[in-house]
Amino acid sequence: MNCKDIKQMFFVYIDGELEAEKERIVVDHIASCEKCRVQLYEYKRSWEMLGTLEPIEPTPGYISRFWTALSYRLPWYEKILEGIRNLFLPRRVVYRVALALIVLIAVYVSVDKYTNVLRTRTLLVNMSEEEWEVVENYDLIANLDLLESLKGIENIKL
Amino acid sequence: MFFFKSEDKTIPYFSDPDVRLMLEFQKGSKEAFETLMRKNYPFLLNFIYRYTGDKATAEDLTQEVFIRVYKSASTYVPRAQFKTWLYKIARNTSLNELRRYKYRAVSLNTTIEIDGEQIPRQIEDKKIRRPDEILIHSETVQAVKRAIYALPERQRVVIILRRYEGFSYQEIARTMKISEKAVKSLLSRARENLKNALSCLIHGQK
Ligand SMILES: [Zn+2]
Numbered sequence: 001m002n003c004k005d006i007k008q009m010f011f012v013y014i015d016g017e018l019e020a021e022k023e024r025i026v027v028d029h030i031a032s033c034e035k036c037r038v039q040l041y042e043y044k045r046s047w048e049m050l051g052t053l054e055p056i057e058p059t060p061g062y063i064s065r066f067w068t069a070l071s072y073r074l075p076w077y078e079k080i081l082e083g084i085r086n087l088f089l090p091r092r093v094v095y096r097v098a099l100a101l102i103v104l105i106a107v108y109v110s111v112d113k114y115t116n117v118l119r120t121r122t123l124l125v126n127m128s129e130e131e132w133e134v135v136e137n138y139d140l141i142a143n144l145d146l147l148e149s150l151k152g153i154e155n156i157k158l
Numbered sequence: 159m160f161f162f163k164s165e166d167k168t169i170p171y172f173s174d175p176d177v178r179l180m181l182e183f184q185k186g187s188k189e190a191f192e193t194l195m196r197k198n199y200p201f202l203l204n205f206i207y208r209y210t211g212d213k214a215t216a217e218d219l220t221q222e223v224f225i226r227v228y229k230s231a232s233t234y235v236p237r238a239q240f241k242t243w244l245y246k247i248a249r250n251t252s253l254n255e256l257r258r259y260k261y262r263a264v265s266l267n268t269t270i271e272i273d274g275e276q277i278p279r280q281i282e283d284k285k286i287r288r289p290d291e292i293l294i295h296s297e298t299v300q301a302v303k304r305a306i307y308a309l310p311e312r313q314r315v316v317i318i319l320r321r322y323e324g325f326s327y328q329e330i331a332r333t334m335k336i337s338e339k340a341v342k343s344l345l346s347r348a349r350e351n352l353k354n355a356l357s358c359l360i361h362g363q364k
Contacts, residue, residue, distance in 0.1 A: 011346055043349060046356040050321050052295065053302045055204045056213055062221070063195060069221055070228060093186070 176240030211307040242333045305355035313348035
């Protein structure tokens with residue numbers, strides 16, 4: 001095997017994942033080849049050097065900071081949902097409750113309108129003749145003042 | 159081979175405890191989300207720190223990643239290991255941020271471009287070095303930071319996931335949506351570049 005073939009196996013060798021047979025080939029080669037020995041050393045050292053970049057720790061309180069940051073970022077309807085969610089209700093239940101509320105309001109409004117119509121109808125049925133007259137002339141009675149003033153104008157013209 | 163591939167698609171990743179936590183959060187458990195955060199925040203912070211080279215930026219971006227995770231909970235369907243999904247979001251978030259602000263934590267003057275690839279130049283501050291152990295250590299850390307940051311983006315991600323996060327080739331491939339062969343190729347190019355960038359220090363310590 002030439003140097004190029006050996007170089008192909010370097011990384012797997014450094015990772016310690018090379019099969020025993022191939023590993024022996026690499027070891028034998030670098031024992032006799034100065035160029036490859038230096039290269040292998042450089043790869044190995046640079047890989048080890050990466051270890052000097054030690055991990056950093058999160059600054060304390062990162063979880064509460066997260067919740068604060070989140071609260072600024074949510075749109076108003078999400079905040080309301082979040083409020084309901086905090087009552088330990090699953091997300092799906094929250095959506096269902098919201099939907100149920102909308103349906104309830106719609107039903108209430110239509111039932112209310114319907115009963116109004118019914119009430120008016122029974123009133124009309126049970127009215128006496130005099131009451132009918134009042135209702136029929138309601139516009140006339142309401143605008144009596146206006147009619148009288150109009151009469152006055154007519155009189156002037158006449 | 160084919161058997162395993164088709165099987166992968168049918169497993170809904172329930173064996174992954176983090177996927178289960180995410181699904182619990184989806185059902186409304188805030189505790190599950192906090193557990194997820196406690197488990198993954200430190201790793202993710204370090205991934206982004208090594209990717210951007212700056213601690214404050216890493217803190218901000220890690221928070222941003224978890225905000226994205228939180229917001230995506232209602233539509234979350236496990237299609238991968240939680241880890242791969244999370245790091246995918248982390249990489250996108252960091253990349254967007256760097257593009258948006260053209261943020262440079264470490265000076266890029268230490269790199270030159272050859273064949274569209276950024277190759278780190280030799281580290282020039284040789285004369286400042288003194289035989290002081292601590293100084294050499296911090297100098298090495300700085301050089302490593304600079305060398306990682308000088309890598310082309312994909313090489314950088316591969317190196318960080320492999321060297322620091324302990325990802326397997328398969329996990330890296332899934333996180334980056336590339337083949338395992340491409341992962342290996344990127345990894346060896348990254349190692350070559352790092353070797354060149356650090357060669358001066360390697361021989362200085364001999
Ligand atoms: Zn050789």
